[in-house]
Amino acid sequence: MDARAVLGYLEAVAEQLGVEIRYEPMEGETVLSPGGMCRIRGKTVIIVNAKAPLEDQVRTLVKALRRLDLSQIYLRPGIRDLLECDTGDEVGTG
Numbered sequence: 001m002d003a004r005a006v007l008g009y010l011e012a013v014a015e016q017l018g019v020e021i022r023y024e025p026m027e028g029e030t031v032l033s034p035g036g037m038c039r040i041r042g043k044t045v046i047i048v049n050a051k052a053p054l055e056d057q058v059r060t061l062v063k064a065l066r067r068l069d070l071s072q073i074y075l076r077p078g079i080r081d082l083l084e085c086d087t088g089d090e091v092g093t094g
Contacts, residue, residue: 001078003054009079010061013047016073017075024049032056037064044068
């Protein structure tokens, strides 16, 4: 599955969980920040660096979604494997 398709599935997972994803260009950073999950006014938000490579955007979503309860939603087997593997380095987007 290519990285763009994986990103789309992860975005759908976040939507099912009621989590907002914001793609923001993180300008002026001395170190490229991939983004992450936070709470804004009580709502869970994942901020993704819009300037990061696609694979890094996928990795940011994977790391954030792993912290949430995914037990009540359907996940395609490949996406579930991606979210349940031990490290973010195993993002299979090839």
